[in-house]
Amino acid sequence: MSDKNKIEMAEKFVKDKMARYDSGHDWWHITRVRNLSAYINEKENLEDPLLVDLAALFHDFADSKFESGNQAESVEQLSMFLDDNGLGTFSSRIINIVQEVSFSSRKKEPGVKNDLLRIVQDADRLDAIGAIGVARAFNYGGYRNNIIYSPVEGENRYSTINHFYEKLLLLRAMMNTETARILARERHEFLELFLKQFYLEWNCGSF
Ligand code: ADP
Ligand code: NI
Numbered sequence: 001m002s003d004k005n006k007i008e009m010a011e012k013f014v015k016d017k018m019a020r021y022d023s024g025h026d027w028w029h030i031t032r033v034r035n036l037s038a039y040i041n042e043k044e045n046l047e048d049p050l051l052v053d054l055a056a057l058f059h060d061f062a063d064s065k066f067e068s069g070n071q072a073e074s075v076e077q078l079s080m081f082l083d084d085n086g087l088g089t090f091s092s093r094i095i096n097i098v099q100e101v102s103f104s105s106r107k108k109e110p111g112v113k114n115d116l117l118r119i120v121q122d123a124d125r126l127d128a129i130g131a132i133g134v135a136r137a138f139n140y141g142g143y144r145n146n147i148i149y150s151p152v153e154g155e156n157r158y159s160t161i162n163h164f165y166e167k168l169l170l171l172r173a174m175m176n177t178e179t180a181r182i183l184a185r186e187r188h189e190f191l192e193l194f195l196k197q198f199y200l201e202w203n204c205g206s207f
Contacts, residue, residue: 122180130187
């Protein structure tokens, strides 16, 4: 099987699984993370481009929010798929990414990260900030039926604006690669601009 065929098989396999995910984890998030990962890898020249593409493609394959309790099963499915489709040599590295990016990284930051993880994690985090990040956050908040914001502190804890402070504004400082740090700068500034305008409009006339 050619590399192109292997990628096509893998795309179909992921797409079928993604069809059950919410739109914050949809196919186009995967596509953007693949593109960002390829870009970072090209600039930094760190890993085999085929491996980077596959790792990005599979990075959310066993996401805990959507696969509660079934992470081990997802990893097993993935392992079988890779073996059956001539990708067994990449198996352990891809599974490592799935485990670190999809769920383990939520609980802890691994001490030493390999280059593949550094790339895919940066790409995933870049897609959570900037204009796309704002869109994804409100999309997710709507899906969860969360309020957008409340000036009442207790209520605001559950708002999408609060998610900016809990996560989105922290991501710029967490980038692993120089290339991602450069991309993160503009996206972070956009988050700040968005918040500034949001509060300006929220407070309009309420003096
Ligand atoms: P990742 O793709 O990095 O694994 P998550 O699974 O944590 O990201 O979240 C998917 C998307 O939903 C991200 O854009 C994230 O910012 C957003 N999101 C997650 N939790 C919340 C929340 N409580 N409120 C608003 N957006 C959220
Ligand atoms: Ni992701």
